[in-house]
Amino acid sequence: MYKPTTIKDIAKALGLSTSTVSRALRDSYEISEDTKRLVMDYAEKINYKPNPIALSLKERRSYSIGVIVCEVANSFFSQAINGIESIAYKKGYHVIISQSHDSYEREAINVQHLANRSVDGLLVSMSAETTDISHLQRLHEQGLPMVFFDRIVEEIQTHKVIVNNKKGAFEATEYLIKEGQTKIAHLANAPHLSITPERLEGYKMALQAYGLPFNEDYVQYCHHGGLIYEEVEDAVKKILQMPDKPDAIFVASDRLSTGCLTALRKFNPGNIHNLSIAGFSNSAVINLLQPSISYVHQPAFEMGQIAIEMLIQLIESNKPVKEFITRVLDTKFFPNKDLTEIKVDTIGS
Amino acid sequence: MYKPTTIKDIAKALGLSTSTVSRALRDSYEISEDTKRLVMDYAEKINYKPNPIALSLKERRSYSIGVIVCEVANSFFSQAINGIESIAYKKGYHVIISQSHDSYEREAINVQHLANRSVDGLLVSMSAETTDISHLQRLHEQGLPMVFFDRIVEEIQTHKVIVNNKKGAFEATEYLIKEGQTKIAHLANAPHLSITPERLEGYKMALQAYGLPFNEDYVQYCHHGGLIYEEVEDAVKKILQMPDKPDAIFVASDRLSTGCLTALRKFNPGNIHNLSIAGFSNSAVINLLQPSISYVHQPAFEMGQIAIEMLIQLIESNKPVKEFITRVLDTKFFPNKDLTEIKVDTIGS
């Protein structure tokens, strides 16, 4: 049975009281140098570590913060997590990661679990399925600090970090248009995610800016954020089978982008439909993908860093914070340079 | 300030003692139905949740288990984590994920942190950098249950889950040989990882089985497990610049595989060297990669499940466990079907 040494053990071994030991370990001024050294040396020797559970109970804080994302197997989120950790560790906070798998139920359970475990604050990116936000609202009202990033929720007044989704979507769509495509479909995320209408809007704006009509049918939603591959496949199939078949697709997210390419590879081997793809993605292997894709890259690491800094500010602020800010970062667009080249290849196959 | 309701609040509100409330909430037989209903209804109404920190302190266990992997942005590990979670949640355990980023220092800090946070057990996959395992050994001796998976360590006697690395490496190498390649390089992981010599051994065995010579120079190690892309690039460059240039590469891990392809894309555009690649990978987009790759797939999800089951067994066992087992799972090899087809394409470009 695993039983770590306690302050009591030290006290007994050294013939002191627990309070003296406690104070000595915290280098209190009211303890003599001799006693301090005695206690500290002994603690060192037996590798004493204070029990953070006891500390948490006492201080009503845990120096840990909870992160809830849909999944870690997603470049955008894993990069954001790395950003979060980079700051959190430096400031003495531990990061507890939790996955919603884009399920409302899982999100609610995990949020509750994290709150129960006395995290000092929460970093949240909403699940694709969630419409009812009362689980978060309740905690927020009770005063649990939280910061939203990427997939935010309007109704809760707190700090938020997002990217300029409209602009990112505009640039991607614009690129496709400038490439010469006129019938551009849009593979969209779950409708109630904050990012979905924003990216749709950017897409629409680009169409309008270049005098292209907006076709409602060209927009295909994936209600589970693409975590269920079949829904992406269905959406892509629908796009390919449209009477007025699109010649390009603008894809709204990382997971959808890879799902879309997989489906295309299946239905459209060798890119016989000559489709051009542009989408949001932070994948490390994006440049290796075939069919190739132009992509909107989000500063995920930086978003994570900013979010955790905001959260820590909230946690450590003495007076209740009343002014909340929403940081909007820029995305970066990477055209797929060798598009034509590869198209020639694949057409030949 | 976030202040959840306690059993005391309920007791006061209802004019009962805390113990009565406690018992009522746990549906104890010694409490009258009326009181139970009263208490439960009220608890429900004010959304009372027991404080798990207090429970942990009392019961000396947290119902949480710590997982330490090199990084979550890696298909193999994120799949393993999903396997771990699938069982853990069902059995009432919370999973705390921690990344070593293949750094010894980070691993040691995180392991200590998790142990301090009173996780009931540890699921460990070693970092590429680690040679000194005393940080784990100490905790193991103190009785903290731990199970190793994938990247294990011989010296610590406990349950382990691995795959048949030798066989997996053999099959991949054999495939390359049967394809007609005779000069097969090996892009290897950090030398002191348990998987490294095993996969090297399988590679050697295949060479031997088919009467090919083993060339020491053909083996290039990546001491940071490929987390630093440059080391992969350097290794690939060396392979490409060898006097007796290899015609194929067997790659030892997921991260190395994508790194290798990226480097090849850079140094060897259009696969002018006509290199055939086979490697360990669990990437979801493996089939979309270009250059294409044959791959050894590990049952990561299942490994996670088995590992957590073993750990929970260790945690919940009353008598100290003396018999430890090492589960060895089979990998699955997926030849790159359209290798020739794509080769033709790329040669043409």
Added chain:
DNA sequence: ATGAAAGCGCTAACAG
């Protein structure tokens, strides 16, 4: 300079 005691939220042994 040190110790005794209370308390963080909860459970359980002990008393009625």
Added chain:
DNA sequence: CTGTTAGCGCTTTCAT
């Protein structure tokens, strides 16, 4: 059936 009390590990008044 319900209440009182002690204790999990630690810090922190309050005494001495």
